[in-house]
Amino acid sequence: VKRSGSVADDWASSPILTTALAARGGRRVALEEAIRDAIRSGRLQPSDPLPSSRSLAADLGLARGTVAEAYAQLTAEGYLTARPGAPTRVAAGAAPAEPAIADRTPAERPAFTLEVGVPDVAAFPRAAWIAAMRRALRTAPSPLLALGDPRGSAALREALATHLRRTRGVVTDPARIVVTCGFSHGLAMLCRTLRATGLDEIAMEDPCLHQHRTIAAGASLRVRALPVDEDGASASPPAGTRVAIVTPAHQFPLGMTLAPARRNALIAWAAAHDALIVEDDYDGEYRYDHQPVGALQGLDPERVVYAGTVSKTLAPALRLGWLVLPQRLVEPALEAKDLLAGEVSTIEQLTMAELLQSGAYDRHVRRTRLRYRRRRDLLIELLAAQTPPLTPRGIAAGLHVVAELPADTDEDLLMARAADNDLALNTLTPYWHDPTGKRPSLILGYAAPPDHAFAQTLALLARVLYSPQTRLGRSVSTR
Amino acid sequence: VKRSGSVADDWASSPILTTALAARGGRRVALEEAIRDAIRSGRLQPSDPLPSSRSLAADLGLARGTVAEAYAQLTAEGYLTARPGAPTRVAAGAAPAEPAIADRTPAERPAFTLEVGVPDVAAFPRAAWIAAMRRALRTAPSPLLALGDPRGSAALREALATHLRRTRGVVTDPARIVVTCGFSHGLAMLCRTLRATGLDEIAMEDPCLHQHRTIAAGASLRVRALPVDEDGASASPPAGTRVAIVTPAHQFPLGMTLAPARRNALIAWAAAHDALIVEDDYDGEYRYDHQPVGALQGLDPERVVYAGTVSKTLAPALRLGWLVLPQRLVEPALEAKDLLAGEVSTIEQLTMAELLQSGAYDRHVRRTRLRYRRRRDLLIELLAAQTPPLTPRGIAAGLHVVAELPADTDEDLLMARAADNDLALNTLTPYWHDPTGKRPSLILGYAAPPDHAFAQTLALLARVLYSPQTRLGRSVSTR
Numbered sequence: 004v005k006r007s008g009s010v011a012d013d014w015a016s017s018p019i020l021t022t023a024l025a026a027r028g029g030r031r032v033a034l035e036e037a038i039r040d041a042i043r044s045g046r047l048q049p050s051d052p053l054p055s056s057r058s059l060a061a062d063l064g065l066a067r068g069t070v071a072e073a074y075a076q077l078t079a080e081g082y083l084t085a086r087p088g089a090p091t092r093v094a095a096g097a098a099p100a101e102p103a104i105a106d107r108t109p110a111e112r113p114a115f116t117l118e119v120g121v122p123d124v125a126a127f128p129r130a131a132w133i134a135a136m137r138r139a140l141r142t143a144p145s146p147l148l149a150l151g152d153p154r155g156s157a158a159l160r161e162a163l164a165t166h167l168r169r170t171r172g173v174v175t176d177p178a179r180i181v182v183t184c185g186f187s188h189g190l191a192m193l194c195r196t197l198r199a200t201g202l203d204e205i206a207m208e209d210p211c212l213h214q215h216r217t218i219a220a221g222a223s224l225r226v227r228a229l230p231v232d233e234d235g236a237s238a239s240p241p242a243g244t245r246v247a248i249v250t251p252a253h254q255f256p257l258g259m260t261l262a263p264a265r266r267n268a269l270i271a272w273a274a275a276h277d278a279l280i281v282e283d284d285y286d287g288e289y290r291y292d293h294q295p296v297g298a299l300q301g302l303d304p305e306r307v308v309y310a311g312t313v314s315k316t317l318a319p320a321l322r323l324g325w326l327v328l329p330q331r332l333v334e335p336a337l338e339a340k341d342l343l344a345g346e347v348s349t350i351e352q353l354t355m356a357e358l359l360q361s362g363a364y365d366r367h368v369r370r371t372r373l374r375y376r377r378r379r380d381l382l383i384e385l386l387a388a389q390t391p392p393l394t395p396r397g398i399a400a401g402l403h404v405v406a407e408l409p410a411d412t413d414e415d416l417l418m419a420r421a422a423d424n425d426l427a428l429n430t431l432t433p434y435w436h437d438p439t440g441k442r443p444s445l446i447l448g449y450a451a452p453p454d455h456a457f458a459q460t461l462a463l464l465a466r467v468l469y470s471p472q473t474r475l476g477r478s479v480s481t482r
Numbered sequence: 483v484k485r486s487g488s489v490a491d492d493w494a495s496s497p498i499l500t501t502a503l504a505a506r507g508g509r510r511v512a513l514e515e516a517i518r519d520a521i522r523s524g525r526l527q528p529s530d531p532l533p534s535s536r537s538l539a540a541d542l543g544l545a546r547g548t549v550a551e552a553y554a555q556l557t558a559e560g561y562l563t564a565r566p567g568a569p570t571r572v573a574a575g576a577a578p579a580e581p582a583i584a585d586r587t588p589a590e591r592p593a594f595t596l597e598v599g600v601p602d603v604a605a606f607p608r609a610a611w612i613a614a615m616r617r618a619l620r621t622a623p624s625p626l627l628a629l630g631d632p633r634g635s636a637a638l639r640e641a642l643a644t645h646l647r648r649t650r651g652v653v654t655d656p657a658r659i660v661v662t663c664g665f666s667h668g669l670a671m672l673c674r675t676l677r678a679t680g681l682d683e684i685a686m687e688d689p690c691l692h693q694h695r696t697i698a699a700g701a702s703l704r705v706r707a708l709p710v711d712e713d714g715a716s717a718s719p720p721a722g723t724r725v726a727i728v729t730p731a732h733q734f735p736l737g738m739t740l741a742p743a744r745r746n747a748l749i750a751w752a753a754a755h756d757a758l759i760v761e762d763d764y765d766g767e768y769r770y771d772h773q774p775v776g777a778l779q780g781l782d783p784e785r786v787v788y789a790g791t792v793s794k795t796l797a798p799a800l801r802l803g804w805l806v807l808p809q810r811l812v813e814p815a816l817e818a819k820d821l822l823a824g825e826v827s828t829i830e831q832l833t834m835a836e837l838l839q840s841g842a843y844d845r846h847v848r849r850t851r852l853r854y855r856r857r858r859d860l861l862i863e864l865l866a867a868q869t870p871p872l873t874p875r876g877i878a879a880g881l882h883v884v885a886e887l888p889a890d891t892d893e894d895l896l897m898a899r900a901a902d903n904d905l906a907l908n909t910l911t912p913y914w915h916d917p918t919g920k921r922p923s924l925i926l927g928y929a930a931p932p933d934h935a936f937a938q939t940l941a942l943l944a945r946v947l948y949s950p951q952t953r954l955g956r957s958v959s960t961r
Contacts, residue, residue: 032773035776036651039651039776039780043653043780044838046886048910076772076773076775078742079739079742079775080651080742080745080775080776080778080781081742081745081746081749081778081781082780082781084742084743094742094746094779094781095746095750096745096746096747096748096749096750096753096782121628124624124627124628125624125627127624127627129619129620132829133612133615133616133619135747136615138611139614140608140611141608145603145604145606145932146591146603147799148606148797148798148799148800149600149603149797149798149799150600150798150799172515172518172559174522184663184823184824184825185823185825186823187823188822188823190823191821191822191823196816214820217820218820218823219822221820221821222821226911258771260558262564263557263558263559263560263573266559266560266575267560267573267574267575268575269565270560270575271574271575271599274575294511294555295556296555296558296559297518297555297559299559299560301518301522301559301561301577302559302560302561303575312846318626318627318828319627319628319629320626320629320630320827320828320829321627321630321827321828322824322825322826322827322831325828334797339699340493341669341693341696342696342700342701343658343667343670343695343822343823343824344664344666344667344669344670344697344822344824345663345666345667345801345822345823345824345825346667346801346824347801347827348664348799348800348801348802348826348827348830349797349799349800350611350799350800350830351800351827351829351830452703453624463934
């Protein structure tokens with residue numbers, strides 16, 4: 004057998020090469036892969052000569068044309084260089100690849116959870132979602148699968164307008180709705196829009212969700228604290244600030260509903276300062292003791308942006324939300340949306356429209372509302388049975404309550420105890436703009452566990468709370 | 483009937499109120515809506531007194547408790563104010579809503595299209611997509627429906643790693659893949675990441691997709707032109723520039739494949755300048771005359787970002803793409819992704835993973851490749867039959883060709899003629915960084931029409947090209 008280069012031996016006998024050739028139907032493709040691998044792994048170095056196509060073909064029992072085609076392909080891809088009359092060589096630019104990096108090891112998650120911000124995803128209506136998607140895809144005209152209205156699917160915006168008018172008292176028509184990948188996406192859009200108009204600061208409730216502060220700061224807005232008391236957010240944002248993000252239906256995370264007088268005072272503030280209010284209605288569908296309080300937006304649709312999502316009602320993984328915008332902000336928000344370049348799949352939007360129109364969404368919300376109310380009652384009972392009793396705040400609505408702990412509780416010890424008990428818990432600490440001197444508190448997301456695990460999760464909470472270090476009294480079993 | 487305020491007459495006889503009451507099951511809810519509407523429409527003004535609950539109940543034939551509850555709800559929502567011993571009044575902050583804005587009238591779109599950038603969405607594999615989603619949702623553990631890995635679903639990243647290695651010669655493992663809402667989203671992420679490292683300019687091919695220049699500029703990067711000749715993009719970006727976005731498989735929009743020597747020269751440039759290349763592989767799956775040219779990224783995975791999407795293979799409306807990143811850029815890109823706040827539905831990601839793993843994706847690409855190749859051949863035939871013949875460029879791959887027109891062609895007249903013939907067409911003009919002095923050219927997206935309309939679309943193109951103004955010779959029918 005004729006050899007034309009020092010690497011040829013290596014080649015014809017390489018187990019990698021023969022494995023590759025055996026494993027695949029296309030011998031030329033397999034040869035190409037083997038050569039690429041040899042270059043990447045460093046077995047073939049830049050400027051190394053390759054065997055002639057004739058000799059390699061003979062070695063491997065391939066047609067010469069097959070080898071020649073493989074060389075031509077790899078030359079086109081930049082792995083090899085060919086000059087007339089000279090052997091084909093490994094190209095100078097074809098450096099070996101860096102070693103592969105391992106997938107980040109997912110952190111070991113506790114088996115039980117009372118994490119805030121997550122609904123019971125085990126209750127996600129899979130069958131209804133599939134049925135809605137099938138109906139949506141059966142009737143959608145093909146042009147809808149190309150790029151459409153930058154605000155989002157017209158069918159979804161129409162269904163949302165009707166739904167939000169009926170269930171949340173939102174004043175809207177489909178034209179002022181912009182579909183988002185969730186509240187954070189809408190917030191990023193608004194921050195960019197406002198920054199472009201020259202605003203440079205934004206008031207956010209203290210406490211609030213810390214990721215929202217990060218997004219505002221990332222859009223070069225200075226975040227000012229909007230204090231929260233028993234009546235909800237203050238109606239007097241810091242002087243000079245002309246945007247306030249609030250959670251009127253159920254303050255996040257403390258849980259009170261914005262008092263009627265505050266609602267009007269906030270609207271008056273916006274009118275007096277030509278300011279904008281962003282209403283984050285993150286769990287407004289869940290109200291247990293009476294009818295949900297209608298959206299603040301209804302009081303002044305030209306000064307309040309209404310924002311909602313399906314993250315609490317269906318699943319956070321859907322990444323689907325909406326903004327209802329004052330007319331003057333629709334076009335600027337769409338410009339910001341273009342630059343952020345996030346968009347929701349039209350198929351998913353049409354599915355959601357179908358879910359709303361068919362009534363399946365309402366049914367799901369009603370069903371989960373009953374379930375969450377039951378869980379809330381059990382949790383409150385457990386907290387009241389502690390010594391001293393823990394009085395939860397924000398119990399009338401939403402998917403979590405806040406439990407203030409005795410002032411000398413060591414939160415770190417408590418969290419360590421939760422970890423020991425395989426229970427995911429949140430404290431209030433990260434939500435404060437400045438946590439210094441705040442009373443230790445737990446924020447208990449009772450929606451997160453699947454239904455079958457709820458009783459056991461509460462039992463674990465009781466065990467965590469019963470700790471000499473935290474001076475929280477005796478443990479109480481819920482069953 | 484007793485009246486307690488001047489508005490009471492208006493009320494009990496208002497057709498809006500009675501319509502509302504008649505239309506709905508819940509009378510209290512209906513009453514609330516009617517009162518909100520009256521306030522928003524200005525029929526009730528701030529500080530107007532409302533009838534006592536007793537008298538309004540009598541007027542409307544409702545229980546007094548129903549009216550009292552409605553008043554309480556509207557007081558909680560800030561529409562009304564109540565003080566003991568005084569009539570309930572419209573709250574001062576409850577201003578009337580602005581008039582509704584009409585939905586933006588969708589521009590009348592031509593019935594036929596040769597637009598660039600859109601595949602044949604009528605060929606979208608709806609049944610396969612539904613089946614894949616059903617399979618994905620049947621087996622997905624519920625925790626996947628909460629928020630997961632910020633890079634995207636592990637199942638999708640694994641399926642993509644295998645697919646990209648096999649079909650595009652990409653060197654990757656799942657850990658360096660980040661799922662995006664399409665190429666623009668990935669580009670926005672990269673621009674933000676690079677800007678954060680202090681880079682302030684970026685080289686983009688001239689011509690290139692103008693929206694990409696807008697996104698880079700929106701991330702405060704100065705866009706420099708990277709000239710394109712017959713061998714594709716120049717391998718010498720402007721001095722000082724350390725990022726270049728290129729389309730090696732099929733230059734967008736001109737259509738040539740990056741020449742082997744250029745591929746190596748670009749990699750050498752990146753190595754010499756510690757620079758980054760972004761490979762926009764927007765239609766690399768579609769190669770007609772021989773095997774697709776493998777990804778540039780394979781030559782140097784630590785200096786080339788590989789970017790792909792399903793926008794050309796499945797549908798742009800899915801908003802689903804991916805970046806394959808050098809190891810050092812994974813975490814910075816995820817930080818940028820957090821701030822852009824766009825994310826793809828996990829259900830959609832799992833569906834795509836299933837489509838890849840089942841082979842349905844490959845089958846769809848093969849089927850459409852045959853279809854597009856047939857269309858391309860018909861289009862080239864038609865162009866060659868013009869007087870003078872039009873020689874298309876970039877025919878070996880992708881979903882469009884570029885046809886240079888005689889130098890004195892009036893593009894505006896040609897486009898007007900296309901509009902008259904109900905045909906959507908694109909010229910090359912918007913793609914140049916500076917269109918001054920460029921030769922008039924059409925960019926013909928032959929993938930866009932549905933199959934049944936393709937012959938007629940070509941006939942319309944022939945009619946548009948046959949125009950004394952554009953001096954493009956006689957019309958040729960394709961049938």
